[in-house]
Amino acid sequence: xxxxxxxxxxxxxxxxxxxxxxxxxxxxxxxxxxxxxxxxxxxxxxxxxxxxxxxxxxxxxxxxxxxxxxxxxxxxxxxxxxxxxxxxxxxxxxxxxxxxxxxxxxxxxxxxxxxxxxxxxxxxxxxxxxxxxxxxxxxxxxxxxxxxxxxxxxxxxxxxxxxxxxxxxxxxxxxxxxxxxxxxxxxxxxxxxxxxxxxxxxxxxxxxxxxxxxxxxxxxxxxxxxxxxxxxxxxxxxxxxxxxxxxxxxxxxxxxxxxxxxxxxxxxxxxxxxxxxxxxxxxxxxxxxxxxxxxxxxxx
Numbered sequence: 001x002x003x004x005x006x007x008x009x010x011x012x013x014x015x016x017x018x019x020x021x022x023x024x025x026x027x028x029x030x031x032x033x034x035x036x037x038x039x040x041x042x043x044x045x046x047x048x049x050x051x052x053x054x055x056x057x058x059x060x061x062x063x064x065x066x067x068x069x070x071x072x073x074x075x076x077x078x079x080x081x082x083x084x085x086x087x088x089x090x091x092x093x094x095x096x097x098x099x100x101x102x103x104x105x106x107x108x109x110x111x112x113x114x115x116x117x118x119x120x121x122x123x124x125x126x127x128x129x130x131x132x133x134x135x136x137x138x139x140x141x142x143x144x145x146x147x148x149x150x151x152x153x154x155x156x157x158x159x160x161x162x163x164x165x166x167x168x169x170x171x172x173x174x175x176x177x178x179x180x181x182x183x184x185x186x187x188x189x190x191x192x193x194x195x196x197x198x199x200x201x202x203x204x205x206x207x208x209x210x211x212x213x214x215x216x217x218x219x220x221x222x223x224x225x226x227x228x229x230x231x232x233x234x235x236x237x238x239x240x241x242x243x244x245x246x247x248x249x250x251x252x253x254x255x256x257x258x259x260x261x262x263x264x265x266x267x268x269x270x271x272x273x274x275x276x277x278x279x280x281x282x283x284x285x286x287x288x289x290x291x292x293x294x295x296x297x298x299x300x
Contacts (some may be wrong), residue, residue: 037107070238193226246264249271
């Protein structure tokens, strides 16, 4: 008995769990293929779900063999991290919450535990308890890896969507040959100002524009930061060979600029987008004639 106890003490539970996972990976993968998490993601064929489960089991075996069952940064998890993200994202698109995905991940554990208890049915109770504990910790770490990767992927998606919304909210309009305009609506911050500059400069190059109009009619307030962003955009456009015109400066904004002591003397300004367009057209040699019919309509 003492010799048996010494042998048990020398056996590393995590390593034994790793060996068990490698030996039983096919059985575990077959059971996992019917679990909600994989069944609802891999709907093309059951073999696809089995293959996904087999990959995860092999990764778990590698982590267990290294003895790092509590380490979410263990090398073995790197193999399946991307797959776990895709699986979780698929469930999220189907309407599953983070809590539900976590519960579905935890539901994979009983099938493995049942096979482990069967495998070690003749082992001493204490050794069986240690191995079961190591497996439970390993599965808990796997769930943590999945949730962390999913949340990181979610943040990346939100950031990408935010940039896309900024680009959509900053359209560049071709008003005439060689004339483009960016109508700005809403508050300008550093991130959006950067998008405005990049979008405008790209349009100047693509359209071979000689004039670029920044219309701020829809900008509620202008402070020193916004003014600096506008001046940087004007300067960048000039470097690209385009003359930049700022239009839509309302009386309240003009008073604010004067009150703040902001010097916009180097910036060409016009009261409205129409005025800015008329200026740009005249500079290109166009002759603008007022429509007499509009005057008649206004007097009726």
